[in-house]
Amino acid sequence: MENFIFQNPTKILFGKGMEEQAGTEVRAYGDKVLLHYGGGSIRRTGLYDRIVASLRRAGVDIVELAGVQPNPRLSLVRQGIQLCRERGIGFILAAGGGSVIDSAKAIAMGVPYAGDVWDFFSGKAELKEALQVGTVLTIPAAGSEASTASVITNEDGWYKRGFNSELIYPRFSILNPELAFTLPKYQMACGASDIMAHIMERYFTNTREVDFTDRLCEATLKTIIQNAPLLAAEPDHYAAWAEVMWAGTVAHNNLLNTGRTGDWGSHDIEHELSAAYDVAHGAGLAVIFPAWMKYVYRHDLARFAQYAVRVWNVDCSFGSPERTALEGIKRLESFYRSLGLPTRLNELQIPEEKLEEMADKCTAGDRQTIGNFVKLRRADVLAIYRLALK
Amino acid sequence: MENFIFQNPTKILFGKGMEEQAGTEVRAYGDKVLLHYGGGSIRRTGLYDRIVASLRRAGVDIVELAGVQPNPRLSLVRQGIQLCRERGIGFILAAGGGSVIDSAKAIAMGVPYAGDVWDFFSGKAELKEALQVGTVLTIPAAGSEASTASVITNEDGWYKRGFNSELIYPRFSILNPELAFTLPKYQMACGASDIMAHIMERYFTNTREVDFTDRLCEATLKTIIQNAPLLAAEPDHYAAWAEVMWAGTVAHNNLLNTGRTGDWGSHDIEHELSAAYDVAHGAGLAVIFPAWMKYVYRHDLARFAQYAVRVWNVDCSFGSPERTALEGIKRLESFYRSLGLPTRLNELQIPEEKLEEMADKCTAGDRQTIGNFVKLRRADVLAIYRLALK
Structure with missing residues (x-):
């Protein structure tokens, strides 16, 4: 810590x-x-x-x-x-x-x-x-x-x-x-994605020995995973909105990153989508986060396996942390899709020929690298956009 | 909530x-x-x-x-x-x-x-x-x-x-x-017990639909359960002390009881021990909490089963929530004993003939009942002291 x-x-x-x-x-x-x-x-x-x-x-x-x-x-x-x-x-x-x-x-x-x-x-x-x-x-x-x-x-x-x-x-x-009762289902889903992203940006860290904040992050993620589907079915479910609303606040009030350095690369990568294409931030994050994960998970297999097991109840493949890690990423994608969120750039009508320009802007100026878990350069950002394409 | x-x-x-x-x-x-x-x-x-x-x-x-x-x-x-x-x-x-x-x-x-x-x-x-x-x-x-x-x-x-x-x-x-490096092992254990009690007093509630704070409580409890044994073995384990210290603060800073009413009966019942016999508060709580649980668990079997499964990794006996609940209480007692804490009044040299007087004082004055999860009268408090006796 x-x-x-x-x-x-x-x-x-x-x-x-x-x-x-x-x-x-x-x-x-x-x-x-x-x-x-x-x-x-x-x-x-x-x-x-x-x-x-x-x-x-x-x-x-x-x-x-x-x-x-x-x-x-x-x-x-x-x-x-x-x-x-x-x-x-x-x-x-x-x-x-x-x-x-x-x-x-x-x-x-x-x-x-x-x-x-x-x-x-x-x-x-x-x-x-x-x-x-x-x-x-x-x-x-x-x-x-x-x-x-x-x-x-x-x-x-x-x-x-x-x-x-x-x-x-x-x-x-x-x-x-x-x-929040009057929010359209898609906007609720975008909110859930945004909240989850705030937690996951903090969760994927190189700081060692962060048991407590790991567990708080996992608790907050599980709260969203449990309650957002209730809202998809029943938009005026007070109890579920209460859980999501309070978890959404705690997700970003800086408690969950006490003593640890978060990543925030996916946020920067997503901002190019919502800035240029006016995509809802949460929808953009649902596209970018799984692609980012697929690109970086080998950097810390144990952490991705922990995420899969503790957050998504994946049965741990003890002989293959990679299999466990990949299953966690798959469950995240499935969850987004179950809420009606896009998980690929082509669903947002962002064409392949724009990826280079977005990668340029994302790493422009003083920001030669983005993210902390893995420091990403322009080529990495472009690779992540490509992974997210279709 | x-x-x-x-x-x-x-x-x-x-x-x-x-x-x-x-x-x-x-x-x-x-x-x-x-x-x-x-x-x-x-x-x-x-x-x-x-x-x-x-x-x-x-x-x-x-x-x-x-x-x-x-x-x-x-x-x-x-x-x-x-x-x-x-x-x-x-x-x-x-x-x-x-x-x-x-x-x-x-x-x-x-x-x-x-x-x-x-x-x-x-x-x-x-x-x-x-x-x-x-x-x-x-x-x-x-x-x-x-x-x-x-x-x-x-x-x-x-x-x-x-x-x-x-x-x-x-x-x-x-x-x-x-x-905290210089704390004797017994005092560390008393501290762990005190922290866990602060969480459990909040956890056992009659408030419905409190997913998020349930999970935060469980996360905080698991942090103590994971790290206190490391400190028993190695008193200058910085990382483990860091987890316990920060979890101990969050356990009692009122985040974990947002939107829910806690119990606090065990604290009142314990106070008679530490007031009259100068017992360390955490040691007294290790004696009282399991007895309190044994006395009240039937009031909400599902909550006690959830506690057993999520906090203590008890394998859920779906056909018998009672068996699951009791196993959780047993694990808590075992954990206290593994840290060298007492779990019975006779280990604290508190004699049976004092129980009536302690029950009197505990429910004296305006306090005709104590606790919220189950409202306890003098006879209940006495029964809990008796369950804790030996």
């Missing part, structure tokens, strides 16, 4: 009706808020009205910025920054999924910074301060509701880049599983 | 050499500290010198209060309160195990309170404010380093009572597994 420092300050308010507390929570930070959200879905479900009513009851003035898209865009972030500056806003309430929350975090980063907010995502500037953010989560997937991460897409070149800082942990997050 | 609010603010600084950061961490809260500890052990190991040097480097004035005993006493807490008031101290640094930390928390509670600090433990007063506490942990066991709990023994009648409040979460805790 490696030395680590861990402190996650996000206050989780979990369960039915918890959005009624949004006003009180925001009011602890000020009397004016930027309410940031996507499109019509929170209006259709009535969530918008309940949040606004709660904020008004608490005496909070509301400035709104709607229009966040999946793979949230830099241009809207810049608008939000300007709006906060003009209106003297110090707190942002994000109501939606990971895109809305990531967009809110980026706005929070940009407001007190004199330069352009993309500087943080391109690695040109170090974050010193940020506004504070709270969230009302509607889509269990990104884990942004209690994470240090924000991922933004720059339309100028369609670069999708992530940024991490403890300064952007949300101050509170409201998690009401009922808010 | 039940609705819940979860926020654990304790900053964990984990790993080799982390005690060097004690000064910087304390300095963030003020320039004067009460350094609270037990006896000679932190002086013998050199930890005392390293902490004092770190505090001095950071420009922190030190006032000392040593002498905390296992099952920490109210009289010393009262001394500490007086000392903090006289010297205008606003922050307490506890260096030691759970007893030292619990004593520090009780001092922190008492300083701003006009009445007697025992009022909180006897349920007469509600905590409104407390000084802040930091810790340097030397004994993985109590979990007090990131918990809301303090347990104090009142020598006037030898009452041992616990108190919980989010106001007494430590602000930071320094966890260096090397600091």
Whole structure:
């Protein structure tokens, strides 16, 4: 185990009706808020009205910025920054999924910074301060509701880049599983895939002697594997959503990587898909993760065998860890397919002739290698895209 | 799953050499500290010198209060309160195990309170404010380093009572597994038992549909079961101590009970042992927990079977959940014995004629029943003591 420092300050308010507390929570930070959200879905479900009513009851003035898209865009972030500056806003309430929350975090980063907010995502500037953010989560997937991460897409070149800082942990997050009832099945599946990817990125590590976090990762994966199929059959299954929602938060709140170095190569490889083709991140991950596994599993057969046995209940072939490992990867693919997710690039209409360009972009600039478990260069990334092709 | 609010603010600084950061961490809260500890052990190991040097480097004035005993006493807490008031101290640094930390928390509670600090433990007063506490942990066991709990023994009648409040979460805790190398094997075993009890108190619940926290509990239990025997064989096994130390913190930091109601009956039943006979808490729990299980397992056979299969790898007797459940309890007892722990009251020299008196005290006052999984009255508690006798 490696030395680590861990402190996650996000206050989780979990369960039915918890959005009624949004006003009180925001009011602890000020009397004016930027309410940031996507499109019509929170209006259709009535969530918008309940949040606004709660904020008004608490005496909070509301400035709104709607229009966040999946793979949230830099241009809207810049608008939000300007709006906060003009209106003297110090707190942002994000109501939606990971895109809305990531967009809110980026706005929070940009407001007190004199330069352009993309500087943080391109690695040109170090974050010193940020506004504070709270969230009302509607889509269990990104884990942004209690994470240090924000991922933004720059339309100028369609670069999708992530940024991490403890300064952007949300101050509170409201998690009401009922808010996920209206999600289409495909989006639920994409969320499950995203959550599993967050865990697997942490699981595949070169750090030795990490029993406890291994087991926590396995427990969290098994929770998703057990509950996502229940949601595929019954979208308003409260108990199953509750498991998935809470597991999705813990998957990405940095507990599962305490004392270990994660990989994160698959995320970088996937970002080229969702940036350029506007593929849902979770769908892209369902395509990339099995291909990544097939490319790297020989690097640590024992770990892949452990994954297969403990996560997927594969019968261990003691004489052939390779057979065990491959069976685990196969079960992961089957699971994705059982949820209706794609597992090949051709299902996403990404043509073979684009793979070189994606591999270029993925390893462009300072990033000569990506990932930690195995450090991947351009040729490796290209090979992984090819493995994922059809 | 039940609705819940979860926020654990304790900053964990984990790993080799982390005690060097004690000064910087304390300095963030003020320039004067009460350094609270037990006896000679932190002086013998050199930890005392390293902490004092770190505090001095950071420009922190030190006032000392040593002498905390296992099952920490109210009289010393009262001394500490007086000392903090006289010297205008606003922050307490506890260096030691759970007893030292619990004593520090009780001092922190008492300083701003006009009445007697025992009022909180006897349920007469509600905590409104407390000084802040930091810790340097030397004994993985109590979990007090990131918990809301303090347990104090009142020598006037030898009452041992616990108190919980989010106001007494430590602000930071320094966890260096090397600091546990000097623990005698018996004390390591008591710590393992204490940690396991914290998990099992949460595990045995009547709350339905708690897959995720069930699995997190099982993961944490398995980590202790895997690593404690390594420490019995090799007391300076860093990796094993790291697993046990971090698992011991997570066992009691309230993550594992999110959305579920725990039992805590065995803790109350044990407290009569450690209060009156100064038995190590972990040893007392090793005696009480199996007896409690034997008394209550029929209340939820499926849960006890799940515990046996998932935690102890018992081969499930599908035709007889009772056989599966009983085998799980047997494995727990065997595990305790393999670590050299007692599993019967007679090994602790507690005579049969004292059982009635202990059952009286355990259910005295407002506490007509104890525990939640099964609500136990005096006759039940007595029956459990009898099951534990020999």
